[in-house]
Amino acid sequence: MEIFAGGVGESDRVFNGLTSAIDAILSDTSVSAGLRHEVLQMTLIFVCGISQLSPGAYFLRHDLFPCIVTTITSPDTQQYTFEAALLLALLANFHKSDAAKLNIYVRAIRETTNEELMRKICWASNFAAAAVVKAYQGISDDSPPTLTTTIGSLLYSLRPDRAFAATQIDPPRELFKNQPIEACVIMLPLFEFLQGSATFRKVFAENLANSQEENKPMATTKSLPLTLLTLSSYLLSHASSTSSPRAIAYANLALNTLLVISESDEILTALRQETSQEVRLCRQRLPQLPPLQPPKAPVCALLDCCILWIRHSLQKKLEVQCYLTCIRTTYRVLWHLQREHVRLDYHWQELWSALILLLDFLASKLDNLTTTGGVEQLVHEALLLIDFALLRSEQLLPSPQAVHGLVYEVVRSAEIFRKQRILLDKLSNPHANASQRRLSGNQPPAVQALANIAALAEGYEAKLRETGIRSANQGLRTVAKDIEKDGLSYGIDLHGAEDPP
Numbered sequence: 001m002e003i004f005a006g007g008v009g010e011s012d013r014v015f016n017g018l019t020s021a022i023d024a025i026l027s028d029t030s031v032s033a034g035l036r037h038e039v040l041q042m043t044l045i046f047v048c049g050i051s052q053l054s055p056g057a058y059f060l061r062h063d064l065f066p067c068i069v070t071t072i073t074s075p076d077t078q079q080y081t082f083e084a085a086l087l088l089a090l091l092a093n094f095h096k097s098d099a100a101k102l103n104i105y106v107r108a109i110r111e112t113t114n115e116e117l118m119r120k121i122c123w124a125s126n127f128a129a130a131a132v133v134k135a136y137q138g139i140s141d142d143s144p145p146t147l148t149t150t151i152g153s154l155l156y157s158l159r160p161d162r163a164f165a166a167t168q169i170d171p172p173r174e175l176f177k178n179q180p181i182e183a184c185v186i187m188l189p190l191f192e193f194l195q196g197s198a199t200f201r202k203v204f205a206e207n208l209a210n211s212q213e214e215n216k217p218m219a220t221t222k223s224l225p226l227t228l229l230t231l232s233s234y235l236l237s238h239a240s241s242t243s244s245p246r247a248i249a250y251a252n253l254a255l256n257t258l259l260v261i262s263e264s265d266e267i268l269t270a271l272r273q274e275t276s277q278e279v280r281l282c283r284q285r286l287p288q289l290p291p292l293q294p295p296k297a298p299v300c301a302l303l304d305c306c307i308l309w310i311r312h313s314l315q316k317k318l319e320v321q322c323y324l325t326c327i328r329t330t331y332r333v334l335w336h337l338q339r340e341h342v343r344l345d346y347h348w349q350e351l352w353s354a355l356i357l358l359l360d361f362l363a364s365k366l367d368n369l370t371t372t373g374g375v376e377q378l379v380h381e382a383l384l385l386i387d388f389a390l391l392r393s394e395q396l397l398p399s400p401q402a403v404h405g406l407v408y409e410v411v412r413s414a415e416i417f418r419k420q421r422i423l424l425d426k427l428s429n430p431h432a433n434a435s436q437r438r439l440s441g442n443q444p445p446a447v448q449a450l451a452n453i454a455a456l457a458e459g460y461e462a463k464l465r466e467t468g469i470r471s472a473n474q475g476l477r478t479v480a481k482d483i484e485k486d487g488l489s490y491g492i493d494l495h496g497a498e499d500p501p
Helices: 008-027 033-050 054-061 065-073 078-092 096-102 104-111 115-139 147-157 182-196 198-214 224-242 245-262 265-271 299-312 320-339 348-368 375-391 400-411 414-428 434-440 445-467 472-486
Strands: none
Touching: 008 033, 008 054, 008 065, 033 054, 033 078, 054 078, 065 078, 065 104, 065 115, 078 104, 078 115, 078 182, 104 182, 115 182, 115 198, 115 224, 182 198, 182 224, 182 245, 198 224, 198 265, 224 245, 224 265, 224 299, 245 265, 245 299, 245 320, 265 299, 265 320, 299 320, 299 348, 320 375, 348 375, 348 400, 348 414, 375 400, 375 414, 375 445, 400 414, 400 445, 400 472, 414 445, 445 472
């Protein structure tokens, strides 16, 4: 205030004058588009500069929402929607955590029913998100393999000078150290509007439905939901490889955006409809996920994004909160699918193996993690997710073979689940002895979930040992035969019928 107003005593006059001038210029459609754009840019720079400091309160006293809407919806300034939407999101974030009820922009986003405004924001967001994706793809071409490229790669590998070439490896991490590009900041307005506006969620879902009706599988411009899933896959694949706080922050924002999507029945209903448009996901890190060949439901790509984060972010400095968000997103998607009786055609084995990989990592590397805060909660929620999948497998999975595959994956990982008992015992109270822990009672649901999983795994493990199986295929056939004969008997239902909180 000393710098801008010359002292606290002059702050009201100076900052009230500033906000009034911004409002007057941005609202006046007779003012040239160039000047209005310059004022918009100046306001955006100023709001970014003051961050959460006290001058921001003057922007709450003077409601700029109407003039920002005018900027977005006016034909001569709609090209500046990216900056206007970003300004709105920044204003909505001013002291959001401690005074959200007082923030007029949070309330305006929630209450507005202006669908034209929402469509313009979707258009600008799609353009910016596509630019971020293109920047990633420009560094390393990860186009899905075609027949031509596959044959070309085979012939290339047969050359004498390639006979002893090393196997395929990830591109050098240094190539991605400056990613994502600045346009990725559009994720903030997207998150704010998806979280706060029912109207935006409606337009967002309709955006996907309209693109499906057009039925253009090779369309160069994808709908915003599909572009957002593609962008999320790149952010989540590369965040931990660069160890950049900025990259991690964007991954966190992407995961929270996917969580908001998973909490919206309206959006999930649109995402579970098959589309002929390809949802291209990141294939720049190994191991790669199987490509999603259309027609496929885009919700498959959402689950793939969760798998990519789980696989590629296991490291000493574990981003526990991001993992919790990822597990909760997956749980909500699975809950929605089983509630709506949708048996999704999907590579489910990739998801089960990723979840078990996470549990194995936590059990084996706990002592090497730089922080263990939240790890117990993460183990709990991962176990409850696997427990839910087993309990509702017949309502969730598309075929008996998929159910057999889930059960066998759990059975062959029985040792990993035994490690979880030791891990939970260690995390629950590292200073208490075993008898004290037993007497304390009040076991969390995850303990019973682990008991359910372990009972299933150890029961089938014993049967496989008795039959003397010698290969994975024999084991899978034995499990399948037993389930077909006696059905899948499982433990206590910990999940009930109500939607998760």
